Amino acid sequence: PRVIFSGIQPTGIPHLGNYLGALRLWATLQNEEDEQTELFFSIVDLHAITIKQNAKQLQQWRKEMLASLYAVGLSPERSTIFYQSSVPQHSELMWILSCTASMGYLSRMTQWKSKLALPNNTSPLDPSPTGKAALKLGLFSYPVLQAADILLYRTTHVPVGEDQAQHLEFARELAIGFNHVYAPNSKGNVPLLVPPQIIMSPAKRVMSLTNPTKKMSKSDTDEKSRILITDNENVIKKKINRALTDSIEGVSYDREARPGVSNLINLIYHMDESVASSPEELAKEFDGMSLKALKEKVAETVEMHIHDET
Ligand code: TYM
Secondary structure, eight states: OOEEEEEEOOSSSOBHHHIIIIIHHHHHHHHHSOTTOEEEEEEOHHHHTTSOOOHHHHHHHHHHHHHHHHHTTOOTTTSEEEEGGGOTHHHHHHHHHHTTOOHHHHHTOHHHHHHHTSTTSOOTTOOSOOOGGGSOHHHHTHHHHHHHHHHHTTOSEEEEOGGGHHHHHHHHHHHHHHHHHHOTTOOSSSOSSOOOEEEEOSSOOOBOSSSTTSBOOTTOSOGGGOOBTTOOHHHHHHHHHTOOOOSOSSOOOOTTTOHHHHHHHHHHHHHOGGGOSSHHHHHHHTTTOOHHHHHHHHHHHHHHHHHHHO
């Protein structure tokens, strides 16, 4: 039988990237998988503290995330929805796994490398002056905890957005390596640890509205860069209106040359895939439309679906 596991950090109300890249897919799986499939969705509070957090704020965010998961349609009657820190076995398995995880592999993870590359390695939330030596062990071993989350439940499938693909590959290889060390003769039928498969959302990478070559992210300091699933019609209109586009006339789909416009087209397409067979096709339908009209259409579509689906 299939076992589905995924997680989300409680670091604020989910945005459209979280929704289209993960949460909506979780709800679809929950509603469409056959009865035998088990589903686990975790609010990964232990991952959230890899950067400095305010305790009161984090407590609030955990509750908001739980409410958000219910709002997008996850149901405790069908899915197991839980705080990661309430199951101590996540941390225990992490320790065991960290004894076979290689430092070399971990140091090649892009999330880690991007933190290394920050001006003085500080997170926006951490005002203390730092150098490389001040980077935290928990941030380095973040993917090992993520692997423990997944492997603990003998997960077969993990629905996520593209930014998690590398962590998923790490979890797979860690499982395979662990099996090789501790159960070299097992005949594959009942592996010690189950190497998980990724289910990549069709909307695998939603881009920032203000900087469309970067992914939409909870940590961006500019609130106009993202739409939250709780934003009302007015706020959605304003944010889409200010979305960075370009000065090329008309609508066309080209992620390299027109990242902003392409992101907007993607938003409509992924919000409602019945509108066209691909973003390219959708762009053709919009041929001759002004960018102002495109933005109105985006705001309308996003608002309608968020309103209906959450
Ligand atoms: P997190 O909390 O950053 O994001 C939760 C989910 O949202 C997806 N996502 C996006 N998808 C498309 N476009 C975007 N702009 C975008 N931004 C976020 C992410 O791909 C993710 O699926 N490390 C994980 C949490 C985690 C986890 C796990 C996931 C911990 N343990 C075990 C799966 C399995 C994270 O930080 O996700």
